[in-house]
Amino acid sequence: MIHEQLQIISRKTIAKDTVEMTFHGKMAQEDILPGQFLHLLVGEGSNHMLRRPISIAGVDKQESTITILFKLLGEGTNTLAKAKPGDQLDALGPCGQGYPVDELQMKHALLVGGGIGVPPLYYLAQRLHEKGIQVTIVAGFQNKEQVFYEEAFRELGNYYLATDDGSAGEKGFVTDIIKKEGFDFDQFFTCGPTGMLKAVSTQLEDEEGFISIEQRMGCGIGACFACVVPAPDSESGYKKICKDGPVFRAKEVVLA
Amino acid sequence: MNLNVKLPGLDMKNPILPASGCFGFGKEYAGLYDLNLLGAITIKAATGSARYGNGTPRVAETSAGMLNAIGLQNPGVDQIIENELPFLAGYDTPIIANVAGSTVEEYVEVARKISKHPVIKAIELNISCPNVKEGGVQFGTDPELAKMVTAAVKEVSDVPVYVKLSPNVTDITVIARAVEEGGADGLSLINTLTGMQINLAGRKPLLANKIGGLSGPAVKPVAIRMVYQIRQMTNLPIIGMGGVTTAEDVLEFLLAGASAVAVGTANFQHPFVCSEIIQNLPDVLSKYGFSSVEDAIGKGHEHADTNLSRA
Numbered sequence: 001m002i003h004e005q006l007q008i009i010s011r012k013t014i015a016k017d018t019v020e021m022t023f024h025g026k027m028a029q030e031d032i033l034p035g036q037f038l039h040l041l042v043g044e045g046s047n048h049m050l051r052r053p054i055s056i057a058g059v060d061k062q063e064s065t066i067t068i069l070f071k072l073l074g075e076g077t078n079t080l081a082k083a084k085p086g087d088q089l090d091a092l093g094p095c096g097q098g099y100p101v102d103e104l105q106m107k108h109a110l111l112v113g114g115g116i117g118v119p120p121l122y123y124l125a126q127r128l129h130e131k132g133i134q135v136t137i138v139a140g141f142q143n144k145e146q147v148f149y150e151e152a153f154r155e156l157g158n159y160y161l162a163t164d165d166g167s168a169g170e171k172g173f174v175t176d177i178i179k180k181e182g183f184d185f186d187q188f189f190t191c192g193p194t195g196m197l198k199a200v201s202t203q204l205e206d207e208e209g210f211i212s213i214e215q216r217m218g219c220g221i222g223a224c225f226a227c228v229v230p231a232p233d234s235e236s237g238y239k240k241i242c243k244d245g246p247v248f249r250a251k252e253v254v255l256a
Numbered sequence: 257m258n259l260n261v262k263l264p265g266l267d268m269k270n271p272i273l274p275a276s277g278c279f280g281f282g283k284e285y286a287g288l289y290d291l292n293l294l295g296a297i298t299i300k301a302a303t304g305s306a307r308y309g310n311g312t313p314r315v316a317e318t319s320a321g322m323l324n325a326i327g328l329q330n331p332g333v334d335q336i337i338e339n340e341l342p343f344l345a346g347y348d349t350p351i352i353a354n355v356a357g358s359t360v361e362e363y364v365e366v367a368r369k370i371s372k373h374p375v376i377k378a379i380e381l382n383i384s385c386p387n388v389k390e391g392g393v394q395f396g397t398d399p400e401l402a403k404m405v406t407a408a409v410k411e412v413s414d415v416p417v418y419v420k421l422s423p424n425v426t427d428i429t430v431i432a433r434a435v436e437e438g439g440a441d442g443l444s445l446i447n448t449l450t451g452m453q454i455n456l457a458g459r460k461p462l463l464a465n466k467i468g469g470l471s472g473p474a475v476k477p478v479a480i481r482m483v484y485q486i487r488q489m490t491n492l493p494i495i496g497m498g499g500v501t502t503a504e505d506v507l508e509f510l511l512a513g514a515s516a517v518a519v520g521t522a523n524f525q526h527p528f529v530c531s532e533i534i535q536n537l538p539d540v541l542s543k544y545g546f547s548s549v550e551d552a553i554g555k556g557h558e559h560a561d562t563n564l565s566r567a
Contacts, residue, residue, distance in 0.1 A: 003288070003528070041525065046320045046473040046501060049525045076317065092527065216313040218324070219524045221287075223280035225300075225329045226315040230308075236331060238308060243284070256311060 001095055001221070002027055005088040006038075009065065011081070016145040017072040018116070019081045020057075027091065028064040032056060033098025034124035035191070035212050035247040038068060039220035041090035043079045052076050053217050053242065055191070056094060057119035058126065066093075069119040069148070095220055099189055099210055099247050101127045106186035108134040110209075111157075112174050112200050114192025115141055120212060121191055122149050125156040136160070136185065138177050140196065144168035175199050194255055201250045209250045215241045230254040257538040258548040261295070263493045263515050264441040265378040265416035266350050268295035271506065271549050272534050275497050275520035276301060276354035276380060276420075277326065281340035282347075285523070289531045291347045295516060299340070301356040301382050304365050306332040311464030316453045321472025321499070322521055323451050325465035328356050328385055333366045341375050350377035352418070356385055360408050363395075368412040378415050380495075381406060381440075384422030384447035386469045396422035396447070399434035406438030416441035418495060423449050423478055432486045442493040443486060444518075446479045472521040473499040480512045487513025487554060501529065503536035507544060511556030 006023035014020045037055045042048035058067035072078055083089055101124065109128050113121040118139050125135050135157030141147045144167035153159045160177045161169025170177060174196065188209030190200045197211050218226035222243030231239040231253045239245060239253055259270035273296040274285070281299050282291055291297065309329030316323045330336065344351050353370045357363035367379055383396035383405060395401045402419070410417050419435040421428055423446040432443060448469025455462040479498025486494060496514025500506060501522040509517045522529045537549075546552040 001287075046525075048317060049320065049322050049472045049521050050315065050317045051525065216315050218315045218322075219278070219284070219527070221284045221527065223284040224278060224315075224324075224524065225280075225309060225326050226324065227312065228309070228314075228329065229312075237306075238329075 001092055002030065003090075003092050006066065006091045008083055008085050008087050008089065010085055011083070014069070015148040018069060018146065018148055019072065020067060020069050020148075021083075022065050022067045023089065023091070024063075024065050025091075026064065027093055028059055028061055028066050030094055032059050032066070032094040033101060034127055035098035035120050036094035036096050037246065038066070038091045038093040039095050039217070040080060042076045048076055048079065050076075050218065051092070051220055052080060053095065053220055055120035055212075056123055058123050069116070071116040092220060096242055096246050097244060099124055099212075101131070104187055106133055108136070108185045110183050110185040110188040111135060111137045112178065112188060112190040112192070113137070113139050114174060114196040115146065117192030117196070117212070117214065118149065121189065122152065124189055125153060129156045136183055138162070138174045140174040140192070141168070173199070175203050178203060188250075198255045201255070204250070210247055211250050211253075212247045213241050213245055213253070213255070215246075217242050229256075257541060258550070259534070259537060261515055261549050261553075263495070266296055266352070266516070268350065268516060270295040270534050270537065271510070271516040272530055272537070273298055273352070273495070273516060273518050274523060274530055275518035276352075276382070278520040278523045281336070282344055285527065288527050291349055293531050293534055294349050295534075296350045296352055296377070297344070298352040298354055298380055298518060299336075299344070300330055301328050301354040301385065302330055302333045302336050302366050302370055303328055303356050303358075304333060304362040306330065306335065313463055314465070316462045316468065318451070318453060318470065318472070319474060321470055321474035322524075323453055323463060323468035323470055324448070325463045325468035327465065333369050337370060337373055341373050345375045351375045352378045352380050354380045354382050354420070355409070356382040360405050363405050364408050364412050367409045367417075371412070371414040376415055378441075379409065379413050379417045380444050381409055381417055381419045382447075384420050386422070386424060386448060386450045386467065393422055393424070396431065397425050399430050402431050403434040403438035406435045406440050410439040418442040418444045420444035420447055422447050423482060428482050429485055429489050432490060432492075436490055436492055440492060442495065443490075444495045444497070445483050445486065445514075446475070446498050449475055449478065471499070473501055475499050476505065480508055483509060483512040483514050484556065487557065500533075501525070503533050503540040506533060506537060507540055507552060510549065510552040511554070513554045513557065515553050
């Protein structure tokens with residue numbers, strides 16, 4: 001993990017309340033795994049005392065850029081979104097443990113994402129695709145307005161889309177698509193709201209896979225114990241999401 | 257410039273120390289900068305046995321601050337002695353152990369054990385954690401209990417005892433007087449102020465524990481007032497804290513009467529903040545006409561025309 005002032009080179013609204021931001025910086029030369037995050041300082045002065053953890057959605061080592069996507073959910077993310085190309089953002093990163101893409105032997109990966117949990121899966125799909133692994137992506141959103149990266153995902157694998165109201169793709173949840181399609185895969189990788197993570201990991205409990213957990217964080221480096229999750233089989237009985245995660249083996253932790 | 261300060265048990269290179277709970281047991285921040293730069297380090301609270309703490313979410317941002325309800329999560333005093341303190345022994349920085357408990361017996365047991373470890377130079381007696389159902393804050397809000405637990409811990413501790421007071425009381429000077437009578441060697445001021453944030457969409461308190469402790473710049477004026485008030489009634493050395501983010505804030509606490517100043521929440525916003533404050537402190541002290549840290553301690557009282565107790 002390094003500390004760097006990342007320079008914004010582009011900022012786009014790519015779906016409803018969803019901002020894509022690309023930075024230029026030396027951090028892009030670090031070995032960044034999908035699932036790792038940036039811990040971003042918000043605004044100036046003392047208005048925002050807590051950084052915002054945001055997953056990395058893409059890395060281009062040649063151009064030395066890192067891309068993130070975030071949703072406007074409150075004052076903090078609204079302030080972040082006001083930063084414009086040319087501005088710098090104070091970042092710690094890459095933080096946490098990502099999906100161990102280089103350690104897994106597999107032919108077919110199933111990626112399941114929900115809402116703003118989808119972005120890290122795009123970087124993951126890229127990395128797996130580069131390794132020649134067959135990728136199936138199941139993405140769920142509330143409605144058509146929230147959908148992003150549909151075409152980009154289609155270039156990397158088989159893409160299935162579900163929306164709660166049926167305004168794009170199939171009406172229903174990601175779990176409905178998994179049930180209907182009965183995919184044959186070696187590992188699953190999922191990221192999204194806790195309810196979705198629980199539903200997916202329960203549905204796929206006989207399979208091997210990884211989940212990535214979202215939680216409000218304090219320090220982001222493992223010192224403050226704000227973001228913990230029970231891990232009954234570990235020595236301490238818990239894991240720190242920011243440092244030991246946010247990616248865990250599906251059976252390693254117990255979701256609240 | 258001479259930044260040294262001497263407090264009971266603590267021979268500090270400078271008056272800056274990270275506050276308990278904001279710095280873990282030092283390992284994470286040791287990866288960012290040299291912990292030898294710090295005046296001292298207050299490690300995360302220790303209890304008699306391991307505690308898991310509260311449910312999540314445990315933190316929420318507020319205007320110029322944050323609420324936390326971690327709930328004293330820690331591996332227990334024996335594990336801390338075995339697994340955490342050896343790492344800190346490699347540094348030439350005094351370590352302060354924050355001691356918590358649910359009963360007087362637990363406080364005594366933890367203090368007796370941890371004060372015997374050679375890296376521990378002082379105890380910060382935590383009678384003010386707002387985030388646990390049992391223990392902690394009831395000792396900090398009742399003067400008799402505060403005096404009793406202080407005296408009991410003093411009896412078994414091999415190192416000086418600083419009592420960390422709660423601001424969630426009608427008159428903090430009453431508690432300060434009580435722990436002084438109980439034999440405290442110093443005071444640590446202030447712990448967090450209890451607060452709550454309600455999530456509009458969820459229609460319920462945001463923190464799993466519902467109530468949390470407010471910290472950050474929002475609480476600094478409360479902390480300054482309490483340090484100032486207590487400085488006027490006792491000569492016990494004070495470790496001041498509450499919303500410190502800059503060297504100017506440190507000077508303000510020194511003027512109010514603190515001899516050392518802890519930095520908490522700001523570590524989350526700027527993980528290098530303690531080292532930056534230490535670097536900036538000499539310039540800020542000389543800008544305001546001071547030639548050392550000692551020179552500034554308590555100087556906010558010299559021109560006071562009104563004694564607060566009569567105000």
